[in-house]
Amino acid sequence: MSAPVYNFAYLDEQTKRMIRRAILKAIAIPGYQVPFASREMPMPYGWGTGGVQVTASILGPDDTLKVIDQGSDDTTNAVSIRKFFVKTAGVETTTRTEDATVIQTRHRIPETALTENQVLVYQVPIPEPLRFLEPRETETRRMHALSEYGLMHVKLYEDIARHGHIATTYAYPVEVGGRYVMDPSPIPKFDNPKLSDSAALQLFGAGREKRIYAIPPYTKVKSLDFEDHPFEPYRHDAACELCGATHSYLDEVITDDKGGRMFVCSDTDFCEQRRAEGHAHVPDQNEAVHG
Amino acid sequence: MNNLSPFAAHPREGGGPEVKKQDLDSRFRGNERSMDPAYESQAAFRALMDCTARPGELRKLRGVSAPAPFAPATAALIQSLADYETPLWLDAAFAAEKKVADWIRFHCGAPIVREPGEAAFALIADAAAMPPLAQFSQGTAEYPDRSTTLLVQIESFAGTPFTLRGPGIKASREFAASPLPADFAVRMKENRALFPRGVDLVLVAGNDIAALPRSVAVEAR
Numbered sequence A: 001m002s003a004p005v006y007n008f009a010y011l012d013e014q015t016k017r018m019i020r021r022a023i024l025k026a027i028a029i030p031g032y033q034v035p036f037a038s039r040e041m042p043m044p045y046g047w048g049t050g051g052v053q054v055t056a057s058i059l060g061p062d063d064t065l066k067v068i069d070q071g072s073d074d075t076t077n078a079v080s081i082r083k084f085f086v087k088t089a090g091v092e093t094t095t096r097t098e099d100a101t102v103i104q105t106r107h108r109i110p111e112t113a114l115t116e117n118q119v120l121v122y123q124v125p126i127p128e129p130l131r132f133l134e135p136r137e138t139e140t141r142r143m144h145a146l147s148e149y150g151l152m153h154v155k156l157y158e159d160i161a162r163h164g165h166i167a168t169t170y171a172y173p174v175e176v177g178g179r180y181v182m183d184p185s186p187i188p189k190f191d192n193p194k195l196s197d198s199a200a201l202q203l204f205g206a207g208r209e210k211r212i213y214a215i216p217p218y219t220k221v222k223s224l225d226f227e228d229h230p231f232e233p234y235r236h237d238a239a240c241e242l243c244g245a246t247h248s249y250l251d252e253v254i255t256d257d258k259g260g261r262m263f264v265c266s267d268t269d270f271c272e273q274r275r276a277e278g279h280a281h282v283p284d285q286n287e288a289v290h291g
Numbered sequence B: 001m002n003n004l005s006p007f008a009a010h011p012r013e014g015g016g017p018e019v020k021k022q023d024l025d026s027r028f029r030g031n032e033r034s035m036d037p038a039y040e041s042q043a044a045f046r047a048l049m050d051c052t053a054r055p056g057e058l059r060k061l062r063g064v065s066a067p068a069p070f071a072p073a074t075a076a077l078i079q080s081l082a083d084y085e086t087p088l089w090l091d092a093a094f095a096a097e098k099k100v101a102d103w104i105r106f107h108c109g110a111p112i113v114r115e116p117g118e119a120a121f122a123l124i125a126d127a128a129a130m131p132p133l134a135q136f137s138q139g140t141a142e143y144p145d146r147s148t149t150l151l152v153q154i155e156s157f158a159g160t161p162f163t164l165r166g167p168g169i170k171a172s173r174e175f176a177a178s179p180l181p182a183d184f185a186v187r188m189k190e191n192r193a194l195f196p197r198g199v200d201l202v203l204v205a206g207n208d209i210a211a212l213p214r215s216v217a218v219e220a221r
């Protein structure tokens, strides 16, 4: 049996150098999308090829990797990416947020506060926050160059006119360090406040669109809003029905084929740790919340 | 999906997240590990990434020995980050040593350019006499990343005191480095005024490095 021979973390050294240079520029210019020559990865787009390339370029043999997909360590996507790096880089893996040095994520920021010793890598499908307003790359480049973000505000204000509030609940646009407007990837807007002043470095990789961008630690990140319609993070007005948390982001899961459903923490590690600490759901209290 | 896909044996959903070290090519194990250039490159890059994310914080690299006037950390960073795609500019002190160009050609194959404005990286051994930052590439308004990164060798992270503020810094950070041009804080202020254009600096003293990316506000104390 001949095992396939991999480069460390799959990518060849030339590719890693190119991606590493892009990462350094991204950190130096917070919120700016650095173009890079994205490589074919042994997984389909939509599986986080941008995030995987960023992770592969920063990962070292002493790292401990955690991979989450919508808050869960157990989805096919998360398990596959974790196995990929065990196989190609030999790194340790973990599901516990506080034990990880590198966390690759799709669609969530962990509930547990991150530390200065951690890097959060986001998988990004569409990195350009202005794309749905302006399809031409040359134009969006120009708009970023001139900080011409009026159209974005018009779009958000049209939301208010139509719905009475800003309807965007995922990938809610932010302004980074008072300069670039940035797409935080499809995280729920509940997570937006965690983007700001994080102790951890945050890196964003878009494989199909070939962009890398970053938020350094301790950088102000502001969700776009208006004086008369301030930004409000949203969560279901309920407690987790497993651990009783009233401050975590909740997923509504269907429990049977008769329309049964329950609210549970989207961050499975957070929920498990709370239950291990003895936290539990108290139904009456939950009724009172709804009452 | 291609034939060497690690996804070939597809894990079942909920298949248990605790995966330990396994299947690892033996190249990455044991004594050879410390000598593997892939590890050396990763370690040097990661240190610089941390430094860039936290301007003014020091990191110690495992330096690489290279001809004078290369500091060991400068050689490690160049080996890690430079290649045929990244033109290098050498200051007079670097350019005066023929062995320097030979080492660069052999170890990373990066072209050496005469115009500082064409360089991806600039190597500066004589920090006090460094050229004005405006002589290097500042990038463009649309592509501010197309700029020069300066590797500036100093004697030590002591001496002239500065206060740093900006992304990556909680409140402020005290920083010191010498020798540097007397008007260094003014130069950095002019550089920052160009943001998002501008150059990024990496200061090197022996095996130690610190970064001053264009986003940092440098104030003389």
Ligand SMILES: [Zn+2]
Pocket (backbone or CB within 6 Å): A240, A241, A242, A243, A244, A245, A248, A264, A265, A270, A271, A272, A274
């Ligand atoms: Zn819970």
